[in-house]
Amino acid sequence: MTLVDREVRSLYSSGSYVGAVPDLQLARSNMLELKDVTKAYESGGNLINALDQVNIHIYEGEFVVVLGPSGSGKTTLLNVMGCLDTVTRGQVVVGGQDVTNASRGALSEIRRKTVSFVFQSFNLFPALTARENVQFGMDVAGRKTRESAAELLTKVGLEGRMDQFPHQLSGGEQQRVAVARALATGNPVLLADEPTGELDFRTGVRILQLLGEQVGPGRVVIVVTHNREIARMADRVIELSSGKIVRDGPPQDGRVDVNTLFW
Numbered sequence: 254m255t256l257v258d259r260e261v262r263s264l265y266s267s268g269s270y271v272g273a274v275p276d277l278q279l280a281r282s283n284m285l286e287l288k289d290v291t292k293a294y295e296s297g298g299n300l301i302n303a304l305d306q307v308n309i310h311i312y313e314g315e316f317v318v319v320l321g322p323s324g325s326g327k328t329t330l331l332n333v334m335g336c337l338d339t340v341t342r343g344q345v346v347v348g349g350q351d352v353t354n355a356s357r358g359a360l361s362e363i364r365r366k367t368v369s370f371v372f373q374s375f376n377l378f379p380a381l382t383a384r385e386n387v388q389f390g391m392d393v394a395g396r397k398t399r400e401s402a403a404e405l406l407t408k409v410g411l412e413g414r415m416d417q418f419p420h421q422l423s424g425g426e427q428q429r430v431a432v433a434r435a436l437a438t439g440n441p442v443l444l445a446d447e448p449t450g451e452l453d454f455r456t457g458v459r460i461l462q463l464l465g466e467q468v469g470p471g472r473v474v475i476v477v478t479h480n481r482e483i484a485r486m487a488d489r490v491i492e493l494s495s496g497k498i499v500r501d502g503p504p505q506d507g508r509v510d511v512n513t514l515f516w
């Protein structure tokens with residue numbers, strides 16, 4: 254049961270409501286929807302379907318892990334969900350808005366207000382310090398956030414590195430700045446591409462915990478990884494192989510607490 258399931262259930266079981274608990278899937282709003290999405294790339298004269306007739310509905314309050322080997326289409330999927338890329342066929346709905354044929358301007362507006370991204374290769378601004386990179390996340394969304402840039406950097410364990418530039422930071426430190434910058438937007442759709450790829454196990458768990466805490470009513474977190482262990486903490490695991498969904502459901506052995514993960 255997800256966080257939102259629990260909240261909805263407790264609402265209905267609090268005494269005032271008499272009757273069956275309604276279908277929770279229907280009670281929750283749809284955050285992301287891909288209908289028959291195919292994304293083809295041309296490579297050396299051949300067409301490759303990086304995504305091949307993909308159908309996904311993601312509801313508010315879900316922590317989703319997208320699992321698959323290298324080249325299976327994970328980054329392409331995230332780019333489509335995050336309005337960074339358009340599709341060859343099919344339909345994409347983000348935050349209730351059909352973005353399939355949206356203009357560049359409209360896509361940019363949705364990215365600014367709705368989506369936050371932790372890029373696989375971090376994409377920090379080289380001329381900005383760690384703190385300024387995170388501040389940028391706040392400015393771009395233009396939303397008042399609970400925490401300052403310094404507080405977010407402290408949360409990711411970078412309290413002593415705030416005024417360093419990206420080239421003065423290790424890969425793992427840069428990755429954590431990228432996570433803090435994504436959190437700084439406060440945007441409801443958080444997409445993270447291999448967010449623990451550069452981190453040692455302990456730091457990785459701490460970052461996953463932080464990402465898990467971002468899930469809630471009206472919010473979703475989608476983490477892409479090739480690490481099967483991470484999938485165990487998900488509400489839902491979507492597995493990709495050669496651009497196709499080969500599995501979509503709760504973790505096989507049930508969901509576990511992030512602190513029990515080990516790799």
Ligand code: ADP
Pocket residue numbers: 294295296301302303321322323324325326327328329330
């Ligand atoms: P993953 O993130 O799972 O490693 P990707 O989504 O990056 O997979 O890539 C899926 C497939 O699409 C791969 O075969 C990759 O080579 C191909 N691909 C991805 N991006 C491009 C691109 N811009 N041009 C051509 N082929 C691409």
Ligand code: MG
Pocket residue numbers: 327328329373446
């Ligand atoms: Mg990738």
